[in-house]
Amino acid sequence: MKPEIYIKDLKNHAGETVTLKGWLYNKRKSGKLRFLILRDGTGLLQCVVFKGSVSEEVFAKTADLTQEASFEVTGTIRAEERAMGGVEMDVTDFNILGESVDYPITPKEHGPEFLMDKRHLWLRSKKQMAVMRIRHRIVKAIRDFFDERGFTLFDPPIITPNAVEGTSTLFETPYFDLGMAYLSQSGQLYAEAGAMALGKVYTFGPTFRAEKSKTRRHLTEFWMVEPEMAFFDLDDDMDLAEEFLEYIVQSVLKDRKEDLITLERDVEKLEKIKRPFPRISYDEAVKILKKKGHDFQYGDDFGAPDETVIGEDYDTPVMIHRYPAAVKAFYMKRDPENPELALAVDVIAPEGYGEIIGGSQREDEIELLLERIKEHDLPQEFFEWYLDLRRYGSVPHSGFGLGLERTVSWICGLDHLREAIPFARMIYRNTP
């Protein structure tokens, strides 16, 4: 039977007698007085058990209640300054539903390996619940943003016959009589087909990278949202990315501030995420690095430490555009003013969180695209369908990809991507 009421809704129910269901977050006792902290997924509530006001039997049962045991509890809700959340319950009745013997996560410090081994239980703790609620709010903001602007959700395949970008390593799997298939590392090429059909589309789903990356910024399975728009040039693309990030951050601030505070996030820093964001060219970014005395070779891509240095002078994300074409993907359009440069943009999050968006205007001329495919040594036969998009009514178009976990990590102020997703998949971990 479902609960009649949840903790988050109790504030306006002072004086009422209610029955709640949930799990024991923690307890404290003091002789004939016991404090049970109930967790029901919406909040925490202190339930007070006086020996004098419950039966001998009920009082005895509360002694057996252990951390994370499930129980139902009946009592009167009362405003109480001393309790967290401003209300507490005077218990009159109580039943244990499911025992919990030797719960491994104690209200004390634990190391990351231990907590990741117990991830399925770690998710029950206050901060992890806050992260999951913020992740959910971000996902909703992403969907709302595109839905409100005439985009159509367009789901690309996850099983694909070849590399989209040719660079990263892919997870492979045998596929019946067709040889090896690969898990998608990006839905972008398919999104381009969608944009030619529907004008403005976005993909949103998991992607897979078999790179042997071992850093706090990498997962092998992560979620990415990729809008793709017909007739958008690079400037239009950057306008959209900027508005998009502002929308996401402000939505979280509006609805999930409580969770940000639980995470001890510096909310003021997020409040500064307002348009316009600085837009600097690759050339200007290199000058900034050199001016700050960093050893950097013109023509290289920026590494994580370079990104941090470029971003550190700004309160907002920074957009870096027009990269050397040699370090970027084959499908990016060249800058008509300098064919050595690609019409690409990376958006660097503040506070050292690094690249959260990568985008570009796409090459729309078939001859140039054919050249690029040859230069990158890609098998043309796999790209025939993609080339058709240029053969039949090609138009300028652009798009970008936003890494969901990196965005969650930045907004929550996490120090590792593994906490930004319920069950992280990393090079040395695929459990639980």
Add this chain to the structure above:
RNA sequence: UCCACGAUAGCUCAAUAGGUAGAGCAUGCGGCUGUUAACCGCAGGGUUGUAGGUUCGAGUCCUACUCGUGGAGCCA
């Protein structure tokens, strides 16, 4: 793949110069009518990651391996 660091009680850590492995939390028992990671008392709990070596003696020094951590590269 490379670099750096780490592995001691269920968990987080300590152990001075190589000399009998300790504490807090958790667990069990007892006490307490306002606790906020409650507190107080008592108790149980260890093949110091694995294998080998040096030494009268190794948690500590040496070698190899395993596992982990985060950084480079790569990327979102």
